[in-house]
Amino acid sequence: MRAQPFTMEHWGLSLPDVDATPETAHGPLDEQEQRLLSEAHRAVDNARSARWMLGFSLEVVRRRRLYRGDGTRTWEEYLNAEHDGLSTSEADRLQKSWRLAQTVQKELGRPLPDSHLRKLLPYAERTSDQEAARAYAGLYWAHQQGGVRLVANQVQQRVRKAVAASKGVADPAERSQAVSAAWTTAPEAPMPAQRGEAEGEHGNTSDLSSDPVDAAVLLLNRARQAIENATEDKAARRVRTSEEAQRQQAAIRRIGRILSKVKVDADAGAVDGEVIVDAELVED
Numbered sequence: 155m156r157a158q159p160f161t162m163e164h165w166g167l168s169l170p171d172v173d174a175t176p177e178t179a180h181g182p183l184d185e186q187e188q189r190l191l192s193e194a195h196r197a198v199d200n201a202r203s204a205r206w207m208l209g210f211s212l213e214v215v216r217r218r219r220l221y222r223g224d225g226t227r228t229w230e231e232y233l234n235a236e237h238d239g240l241s242t243s244e245a246d247r248l249q250k251s252w253r254l255a256q257t258v259q260k261e262l263g264r265p266l267p268d269s270h271l272r273k274l275l276p277y278a279e280r281t282s283d284q285e286a287a288r289a290y291a292g293l294y295w296a297h298q299q300g301g302v303r304l305v306a307n308q309v310q311q312r313v314r315k316a317v318a319a320s321k322g323v324a325d326p327a328e329r330s331q332a333v334s335a336a337w338t339t340a341p342e343a344p345m346p347a348q349r350g351e352a353e354g355e356h357g358n359t360s361d362l363s364s365d366p367v368d369a370a371v372l373l374l375n376r377a378r379q380a381i382e383n384a385t386e387d388k389a390a391r392r393v394r395t396s397e398e399a400q401r402q403q404a405a406i407r408r409i410g411r412i413l414s415k416v417k418v419d420a421d422a423g424a425v426d427g428e429v430i431v432d433a434e435l436v437e438d
Contacts, residue, residue: 167193202265209252212237212245251275254283261287262294269306269386277313277337280320281330289316289337307382312337367418374413381406 167190183191215221221232233240251271258274259265261284266274270290278286293312297304319336323329384390 166190167197199265202267203259205248205268206252206255206259206265206271209248209250209255213249213252216245216249254278254286257283257287258290261291266290266294267306270304270309273306273310273313276317277333280317280333285330285334289334302379305379305382306386 179187215232216229221227221229221236223232227235230242233242233245237245254275255265255271258271274286274290277289290309293309294304297308316333316337320329320332323332
């Protein structure tokens, strides 16, 4: 007899008898509404926490050989019967990543998305779970303060640059120091425009600046964010062919190369020298 899973009774959340309308619900949330919203967010966090808890439970079952049942069942048979055919490779990944996910949750005060966890693993493998959690938390809060959402591609780009600094370093301690130093000293990736500016009133950007270059850069930031979000679309990824992916990647790189050559000039009396506009949509 399997233990019963968590139920709705664990949350202080219930559906209303009548839906709220613009007339009955307006202005800032009151204390009760804030509590209900927190409960709804807690459900999301519980789902993310359950992911790394699954990895923990799989490791317990495997290391204690609890999967054997009557004494003859194999690990693969257990995964197929009890975890709906979970592959051994995915089970291994969950077992390798749960410690990092738990450490990040303690450092951040909330669980991180699974897509972010996968991108962060190479950093932890070359340093430690604690160092990776500290680095991720700093990056996460920097984006929060900027009013923008941190996406998996941004984590991947930052990790890739930091890990590259450890190439050829054999000593584990020196390798960890090289990765941490590269993460700390690396310039921040271009931040998307803040939500209030990016959206504008009715999407109008003409009032944000009298300089048309500022308006164009704002549009580029919005386009870059749209591209990053699009590459995270798992449904589209499943149906995309390799040829389509190569074509799309080539197009993005071509745009990036063109933008990297754009120069913004100013009158000599206004600005000393020139400023190079580099959209850095992708890395060459």
